[in-house]
Amino acid sequence: MKLASLKNGTRDGALIVVSRDLSRAVAAADIAPTLQSAIENWETAEPRLKALSDALNAGNAAGAFAFDAAQCASPLPRAYQWLDGSAYLSHVELVRKARGADMPKSFLEDPLMYQGSSDYFTGPLDPVIVASEDWGVDLEAEIAIITDDVPMLTTPEEARKHIKLLMLLNDTSLRHIIPPELNKGFGFLNGKGVTAFSPVAVTPDELGDAWDGAKVALPLTVHVNDEKLGEPLANVDVYFDFPRLISHATATRTLGAGTVIGSGTISNHDRSRGFCCISEKRALETVEHGKPLTPFFHFGDRVRVEMFDKEGASIFGAIDQPIQKYAR
Template identity: 30%
Template sequence: MRYCTFRPNAGAAGAAGSSQVPRDMPGRVEGDEVVGLEAPTLLDVLAMTQPPGGGPRYPLADVTLLAPIPRPPSIRDFFAFEQHVATARANRGAVVPKEWYEFPVFYFANPAAVFGPDDDITYPEGTRALDYELEVAAVIGGDGQIAGFTAMNDWSARDVQRKEMAVGLGPAKAKDFATSMGPVLVTPDEFDGTHAVMTAKVNGEERSRGNLADIYYSWPEILAQAARNTRLYPGDVIGSGTVGTGSILEHNDGRWLTPGDVVELEIEGIGILRNRVI
């Protein structure tokens, strides 16, 4: 199943023909249509023990897809691809710390700065090294397990990040301004999170290519660490971390993003998450 959160475009009418169209709605993508679901939000759908009934149907061309969970309760972004860690550290003369192999680590991102597919991303003040990060994210359901997967871009201000991490607190303001997700949330019966070709393009040029199969820690290991000594809630987002080659930082070529750039992250089996920097 392919869940989404969507907004009917101006003038769009569902099968019911109602003039009172909700602004944002949870839905299910079926071919070239979106079926509205009988629930307030997709977060409510994920918390249900049984899928809700379907409502009005809309042509996919007549809706705008939003982030599947526009305001998640929390975002934990892990650091689970060895190649990304090793390459990024090698570029500054360091190696992967032995502690990285003991358990998966993560940081908390800002759930109030979530963007969806085709949203514009404002170039953040205070950086000259804006980067994309090619990731898969899992979203938690009502049973505390993975309800589905989506594409995720953990936008990063690398020069700010270097200064923050020199202080010893890890990335904070360097990641605070934007995390984009979408276009849909694919349930584990269709996408099990074990393998998928992952690519990133900037202005149509492929800059990154990796595979989800290269993840060092499994999703059960990642979830166990996320839930240790706490509780996971429906709608919580769990990022995989950046796949190998999945950021400009790894290429070490200084080709940072600039206003006007269009970044497309494609996850085989999920779709394309596209954003423009303005």
């Protein structure tokens, strides 16, 4: 089942069900007006949404219309909670190595995770709007999950059943703002731009045998200005899978339905598959050549993030965003 939110002039959009091939869609307002409403009432909403999805894929859904990702907000246009982890320590290790810092052993014991701004997310085809190129504008291509209500002290094994939907995301990062901000010892705020998610969120069964209940065994493909930046494998070098991230997040709190948790930048130790962020490529250039060679984004540049199944079909649709200068 694939779900999306049409822009309709409200903050939360209108829930629609999208066909498996991303060509058709149908309104789901009689089941749930928004995705947040659906996830809060998943036990009753999910079977009805699935029946509508089955009818749509069979060509029997009344009121079906052509699906246009440009008309979509992120599947959750805003969320009560957005947590981003760092599951791929190869990314952390390389970036730290480039600045002459070792990775602390504590990073192997507990996931890095921060609580991000979630009052609004950017639509998948909306521009990345920033005020200055001097901020060091970068992408971070990731996978995210949406949970239902999760109790405090949930174990990794228990956490698996709370993963209801998956998405892709581009977590805009402002690399020149992040270091001095982190040096204050109080975490990210201005160093992170607005996050965009894929046009559709999918139930785990849509991934078939590429989903093992904890991670996705497919590459994540990133293009910058039509040139491939990379396609690292999302199931390789995962030090903390999604159940571990959920368990970590519930160590001292419950998670409300609609909580979004990101994997962090997909990264492999085998750098031949490329990168899911510019910063990691620059870090490798620094290690190998003594200085970074690849620039961060300029206004007018474009980023595209997409995942394909084994037959080459797009699963989530594409995040495809131009970098645009902010004008008040």
